[in-house]
Structure formats: structure tokens, C-alpha cells
Amino acid sequence: MRKLSLLSTALTALLVLAACQTTSAPESARSAPSADQAFTDLADQAWAFNQQNSGLLAPGARTAGAEARLADISPDTLAAATEQRKAYYAQITAIAPSQLSEENQINRDMILYALRNQISRIEHNMHLMPLTNETGPHNAIARLGDMFRIQNEQDAQTYLAVLRDIPTWLGQQTAYMREGVARGITQPQVVLRTFPQGVEAYVTQDPSESVFYRPMVHAQRNLSDEQARAFEIELQTVIATVVNTALMDFHDFLVEEYIPNARTDIAAHNLPNGEAFYANRVKHYTTLDLSPEEIHQIGLEQVALIRAEMEAVIEQVGFEGTFAEFIHFLRTDPQFYTDSADELLREAAWIAKQADAVLPRLFYRMPRTPYGVAPVPAEIAPNYTQGRYVRPSGDDQPGYYWVNTYAVETRPLYELEALTLHEGVPGHHFQIALAMEMENVPAYRQFTYISAFGEGWGLYAEYLGLETGFYQDPYSNFGRLTYAMWRAARLVVDTGMHALGWSRDEAVEFLGSNTALSLHNVNTEIDRYISWPGQALSYKLGLLTIQQLRAEAEEAHGRHFDVREFHDEVLRNGSVPLATLEQQVRAYIERKRQELEDA
Incomplete structure (x- = not known):
């Protein structure tokens, strides 16, 4: 039945496209509507299939009278699902982007991204190690x-x-x-x-x-x-x-x-077919065509730039000692830490409310969905990262900014402003809530999360604190720089460990000596990068892309540059590959430049 259904779908798409090419109507009239419809039908089918075959529950598990169970993940089931996804992928790629509307060009990028990742999971045997250091x-x-x-x-x-x-x-x-x-x-x-x-x-x-x-x-x-x-x-x-x-x-x-x-050993390169696996993960998480060596060099350059800013802050506070001694001071002085989990949560919530108040200065469009502040669940907290955003689980649910309150003596307050802006607003909650609230777009546009875009935006949100009155305390500003350095160092240690022969100790030393992260966090983060190859690369490369686009807009629009309009333009299509973002934002920059010239 699967083969017959697949053949029928393929023939339908080919007949529609053939009809587009043989009719005597003008090219513009005959191709675009039919190609758009063929694409929409295929993409909707592919997404529905993906949803039915990638969840925790079996299809129809909640339906009255159906057998209620968890998803079947047997080898035969995974193989059949992978072949179906490959077929959808081939059919959709056969439709040239030039035949599609602008919206469907974005839709095409998104559905192909989702399908490609599911296919890659099986092709690169990721289902054989279904765990990281944090989750399983x-x-x-x-x-x-x-x-x-x-x-x-x-x-x-x-x-x-x-x-x-x-x-x-x-x-x-x-x-x-x-x-x-x-x-x-x-x-x-x-x-x-x-x-x-x-x-x-x-x-x-x-x-x-x-x-x-x-x-x-x-x-x-x-x-x-x-x-x-x-x-x-x-x-x-x-x-x-x-x-x-x-x-x-x-x-x-x-x-x-x-x-x-x-x-x-720790290197992804050392797995069977490891070089191809790591290249696949780099492409997936960055959406860019960069080699590990190129990314490593970008990381080293960014580390040097941020280190100079950090040295300036040390000079500003009048600390007499080396960089390493200043880091030790930050990690050990009680003034930078709370005494309880509740106090840490209250501090995070206070910063979150301050962030809410600056949003009208940065955006015209605001999400309707609220968010709360909550601790990372105790059962996962010991090995978990500093904080994380958890998207709403339903239409009537809020998002949550999770703060890790495990071992509060390792959670410095000077990092809390940057963390809150990243995970709450104007960071992940703001971006994800707006994406989920988009109208007249397919569901895969609302719910597919592309790390390079989402994490790049989260890091950019930290930077926006400089423009909205945060980081007034020099130690908090150093915390911001520590987070910026943390993401730059990720480019170095992730590629270093997985492609360039670095040991875990070398990675720990590099991250620990360049940031004010607690040593507990340094170790849990390095383990995260080891167990999740490539994901850590998305943050800084996404940020650099957004900052480059903003610089282009500021230069093109001069005194007429509107930061709120720019931000709305960046976010209006949801989470998209960086190449798609560049195309869309540069089209906006050119449109407005022309409008200003014609005015």
C-alpha cells in the first residue's frame, strides 16, 4: 500500500508539471499556479507523514477505539519511513524554486530542511546513540x-x-x-x-x-x-x-x-564514516557551506576580538592582577552568587520584567503568548546547561524560561542578564512565540526550529541589551562578554575536538581560561559539545549573519534606518536557513533603499 500510494503521489505531481509545460497559455500564466499547487500538495503530505512518524506516540494512539501505544521504532518501520521521506524529498527538489511564489520558495527551503534531517538520522546511524550527556x-x-x-x-x-x-x-x-x-x-x-x-x-x-x-x-x-x-x-x-x-x-x-x-575517544571524526557524519551535522546546524577548519579560524578571530573587550573591563574596574586571577576572583567571591534557588529565580524574573519593558523600543510586532520563569527540573539539572527556553506545549499554555538552580554556588549573577535576554525576551520566547503565531503559513513554518537562526537570534538578543540599558554594572557587562566569548570559543572547541584532534582536557582548558563560566559549567558544556556534535556552532555564526545584515541595512538606509522595522523583517518568516534569511532581508533592504531614493 505504501508503494502504491507513493507511486500515485509521484505520478500526480509529474502530470501536473507536465500539464504546465504543454499548455499553450503564456509561460507566466501556465507554470506558476500549477507548480505552486503541486508543491503545496507534496509539502503538506510530507509534513503530515513526518508528524505521524516522528512523534513519541503511535499514529492514532489517542483516537477512540485505536490501539493506544508508543510509536513503533523497529528497524522495518524506520526503514520504510526513511524511504518515504526520500521519495518526498526527491519529488519536492524536482520542482525548481524559480517556478514557485516567494512564499513557497521559503516553504520549500523549510520542508526540505525538515526532511533532510530525518533522512540523515538514519543514514548516519544517529538512532543507534539516542542520547546526549543531558538527555536520553x-x-x-x-x-x-x-x-x-x-x-x-x-x-x-x-x-x-x-x-x-x-x-x-x-x-x-x-x-x-x-x-x-x-x-x-x-x-x-x-x-x-x-x-x-x-x-x-x-x-x-x-x-x-x-x-x-x-x-x-x-x-x-x-x-x-x-x-x-x-x-x-x-x-x-x-x-x-x-x-x-x-x-x-x-x-x-x-x-x-x-x-x-x-x-x-571523543571525536565525531573517529566514528565509522565519521568525517561525513560531522560534515552533515555542521551543515545542518549552521546551514552554511563552511569547513571545520574555516569555522575554527573564525572562532579564533572572534576570541581575540572579545578578549580585548574583556581586558578593557578589567582595567575599568581597577583590578590589579592577571586575566586568570580576575576570572578566579569572579568564580570564588560570594558577592556574585545567591544563597538559594528561590533568590536566583527572583533575580531572573526581575530581569525578565525589565526586558519586557524595553520591547516597544525594539519591535512593532509583539507576541501574544506570555512566558514564565521556572527552575530546570531537578531530575535533569546536574548535567544540564545554564538555562533553556521551553516552547508552549499547547494553544492555552505559556512558554517557559528555565533557570538551572542546581548548585547555586556555580550560577553567577553577573551572567544572569545575558542569559535572561537570550532565553526570554527579546530572545527565544519572543522569536518562537511570533513564529508559532504566524498566520496563513503551513504548520512546518511555525514549528520547525533552525538552530543557526534561533540561536543566532538569541545571541543577538544578548547584544541588544547594550542598546536598551542593561549591563550598567561592569561585572554584568563582563558576564555579557563571557557569554559572547563562550559562543566564540564553541567554534574553536567543537571543531577542535571533532575534526582537529583536540583532547577533552584541551577543550576544557580553552573554554575555562577564556571565560568566567564556573568550572562546573565549563565541564558540563564541554561534555555537551562532545555528545552533540555541531550544535554549538550555530550560535555565533547565526549572530554574525544577523549583525552583517543589520550593518548593510544601516549603511543603505542611513538616518532613515528603523531598528524596529529591521527586527520585524528578520523575524517575520519564522526560523529559516541563514541563506533564506539573507535573501529575504537583502530584498527588504533594496526595496526600502529604492523607496528612499524615489521619495
């Missing part, structure tokens, strides 16, 4: 408790059935990881030292304290007392037996089999 399969299933809202008894039974399917799903993941061990495709041992603790954190003696118990809140509101009590008894039983047992089996597999047999 256990974190994925832990989201189930937040995904289900029990509205009726059918919902309750569906949720219980899905929980009972956890052993099968984790067993499939374990089989892939076991294959990875046999083929030398694993995460390095060094980044997995504390990983089993993260799995064990989800196993609770009291089922009512489990993350899987969370839907009980909705059940108590929406079910009768009798139904709610029956659901609670069964839910506690399933958590205590099925779920906890599956998690501990996965934990034991990690401790007894996976980690002892994981590879001892």
Missing part, C-alpha cells in the same frame, strides 16, 4: 505525564495503555544502543559518568511523586469520584511495577553493558 530515551517518556490531560474515562485508559507500552519502546531503544556498541557507534564514556543517575531520578518509591502521576490532577477535576479513584489505583500500580521496572532495566543496561563498552 528516559527523558522522552518522562514527557508523557505532561502530554496527557485526562478529560474522560477513555483518556484515562489510553494513558494507562501507553504507560504499559514503555517496556517495549525502551527495549527497542536498548536494542539500537546494543547494536551501536557492536558497531562502535556510541557516545563516549567520559560524557556518561553521571548519566545513570538521571534515569534513576525518575524512579520513585511513592508513585504519587512520579512525573508519570501528573495527569491525576486533570483526572480528579474531570472524572467522577468513583472513576478517579479507580484510575488512581491502577495508575499507581502501573507506575510502581511496569514503569519503574522498565526504567531500572534501562539503568542497569547503561551501568552494566553500555557505558563499560562505550568508546573511549
